[in-house]
Amino acid sequence: MADLSSQGIGRSVANAAAHAVQGVKGALGVGMTAKRQQLNEIAVQDNANTTLTTSSGVPITTVDDSLKAGERGPTLIEDFQFRDRMAHFDRERIPERVVHARGSAAHGYFQVYESLSDLTRAAPFQDPSKKTPVFVRLSTVQGSKGSADTVRDVRGFATKFYTDEGNWDLVGNNIPVFFIQDAVKFPDLVHALKPEPHNEIPQGQTAHDNFWDFVSLLPESTHMLMWIMSDRTIPRSFRMINGFGVHTFRLVNANGVSRFVKFHWRPVLGVHSFIWDEALKTAGRDPDYLRRDLWMSIEMGDFPEWELGIQVIEESEADKLPFDILDATKYIPEEIVPIRYIGKMTLNRNPDEFFPETEQAVFHPGHLIPGIDVSEDPLLQGRLFSYTDTAFHRVGTNFNELPINRPVCPVHNHQRGGFMRHTIVKGQANYHPNSLGGGCPALASASNGYVHYPAPVSGRKTSNRPGSFSDHFSQARMFYNSMTETEKGHILGAFSFELSKVSTIGIRQRMVDVLNKVDHDLAVKLADNLGVKAPETSEVESSTKVLGVAQSPALSIIKSNKYDTIRGRMVGIYIMPGYDSTVSELMGALTAAGAVPLTLSAKGGPVPDASGSSTTTPSFTFSASSSTQFDALFIPGGRKSVDALLENVPALVQIAEGFKHLKAIAAVNEGVEVVQRLNLMVKTAEDNSVTVDYGVITAKGVGTGMNGKLGKAAGMAAGAVSGATSKASIQPGGNAGGTSEWITKFIETIAKHKVWDREELASKIVI
Ligand code: HEM
Structure with missing residues (x-):
């Protein structure tokens, strides 16, 4: 790996993996959904045969000098090529989203486990063999487009299903309740949580007077406050967050029977978070952390997955709940209504270009399809207005025609004109009814088209809030x-x-x-x-x-959490010249279990091992990396390597910091001395046994041909833990099956993500 900066390494790891994956994609047509085909039709790929042109297609001979009257000057206004470039550039930005401005997205598909036709006629839920294309945007709420990823904030989880009956957007968050009960309060909420208006401070956080002034006066926000002050708002990865529809929606079947429903996304990798100090430091060291993590995992073929769950409540039962089902500050506990997991979503392709896809994507909770309807939740009702309204402003009248937003099913209607209209409709009649156009397009029948659920409505007009919303x-x-x-x-x-x-x-x-x-x-x-x-x-x-x-x-x-996988976890391995064979043994095991081993050293060049027969080019240098990039740390043995490490303060600080951030740490052979040198106050291995204390795994006499005992040949370990996503494979088992005991214990500890019982001890370590 040539690129050694902490920013660049992500790119180089991702690029290497990407090339491999792309070959496979091309060959197998992986991800070739209806949406992919549609996007491919408008995609442009430059190659050796393409010529640079103006936007009106005129070939350009130079982009280095504008047309001037004489070599020294002045530039002539008749230089239409200059004006074409500059005028377009001047308009390259569109307004950022008024909330959720910072986000990343990916393409994928959703597949239902079994037909739900008894509950809904919604297209994605009918046929288990059908893959419905999706585009998912994951975001923060408060910060602007360039803000840091790991700030404490709610994460948006917006999914666009491109179904055969139109687009359905499930526009949710990673928290199942909301701050307010009625949409009319939303502008106040957002004013209060955004940077303060007089000085535009602070960015990407709610730790300021305005926010707490507002919420402390608004008791209905209290439940949400408990959630946002929990670890949910500092997720380790977008791949490790829940998604919730928040509001009550309706599922409507072909017979017109409606039931209330709540939607839940559950990440296959489990829900995991940062330690607060880790999130803060990552915001400074790598503000793109979550964005890169999502991008890289997809490029490497480790596709993020979520299961979709539903809580279904008969309308007649809803009144028996001890709170109002229309109140978005309430959550239906699983103990009252269990969640049924009905299908899985896989994100398997990164956008080709950020702006036309991610930035121009428009999500809207009112993008509904037959079989899904809204409830009367007053927060949802207000959202139904807000999202199209903001889309007209942010993206433009014809946002639905943009490739990323365009449905994969046919669109026929009498809408015409507006900024940036793309579609050319042939014929004279742009109204209904018409005879000049043969009455076309025809209206759908009730069984084909969208029919609003005829929910009964009663009462007088009022701005009062119902008493059933009063418990906060x-x-x-x-x-x-x-x-x-x-x-x-x-x-x-x-x-x-x-x-x-x-x-x-x-x-x-x-x-x-x-x-x-x-x-x-x-x-x-x-x-x-x-x-x-x-x-x-x-x-x-x-x-x-x-x-x-x-x-x-x-x-x-x-x-x-299930704690049954280490897929996607990054493990930092600290090597200096003379490191021992435990490095290759561990790397084999981690790779087989789906984790990503990454080596670090003092310098960027190849680092020889103890035998002198092989070298490793480190992924990072100590100075251009940080422990916050990794989920777990490993210090191998090798006398020379460890002696050098013991002198290397940046490396030692990283390891101590990893300890404070409750990460699994393994140190073997002479590497155990590094743990001792740091005074981490944990027990370490003294003889040839494996010691585990506060999530620090130490072992001596391991590895091939090092200070003693056997160890395992590199490749064997890989086979032993392959498929470590299943529970059995991460259970301890000594050397059974070929995996060294210290590796099994290390993998088990990584799967737990954090060593919570170390927290008090770690707070005493000074670095
Ligand atoms: C009355 C309450 C709300 C209003 C008026 C509102 C309004 C908005 C607006 C104007 C945007 C920017 C859209 C754009 O420019 O494309 C937005 C984005 C978003 N909102 Fe809301 N919101 C509300 C509540 C919620 C709730 C309760 C949720 C979660 C269930 C939510 C989830 C999102 C998400 C995920 C996005 C980002 C969509 C994307 O990735 O493009 N919002 N919201």
């Missing part, structure tokens, strides 16, 4: 009570961080008093951290009740 604290408490002590600690830490950035003491106090209605202990500890008055008595009892269940383990990331 019970589910906030349920959420908090469902957390592990570790997660509760993180929520307290997040509130403390954010509110300590609020300079108005009254706002801090008000927020503490609000939280006293959720959990007294939380409010008291937060008050202490913020230097405001702690509430004397709890207000929980008078503010909350149990709405169905007191706790829902599914809400806790730690309790609900």
